[in-house]
């Protein structure tokens with residue numbers, strides 16, 4: 499793993515959170531993106547070399563609504579950049595980590611992603627992400 503690519507924060511209202519984080523950072527989000535397969539709307543803020551991803555649920559079935567129901571708004575996941583996500587997934591699986599998806603899937607911000615089950619990572623939802631090369 500190379501670095502923290504972004505930190506994901508679960509919010510109830512994306513527009514409200516965009517305003518708040520704009521006031522906090524002094525800079526606007528640089529994109530908004532829907533990830534229909536995950537049932538989320540996201541926005542991204544640049545923070546030097548890393549990013550903050552805000553996540554709003556698109557419906558009751560979204561993992562984000564379930565997260566907020568259980569734990570409230572707040573830090574949802576930490577995403578680490580990797581060069582070769584398939585290889586990294588294989589290695590981590592061999593080391594006993596539990597993957598939430600067997601195959602890399604399309605995430606926001608032009609990334610292939612995979613989540614590790616928080617029960618194998620000390621309660622922290624870890625996301626691996628690899629830039630999709632065009």
Ligand code: ZN
Nearest residue numbers: 506551577625
């Ligand atoms: Zn993420």
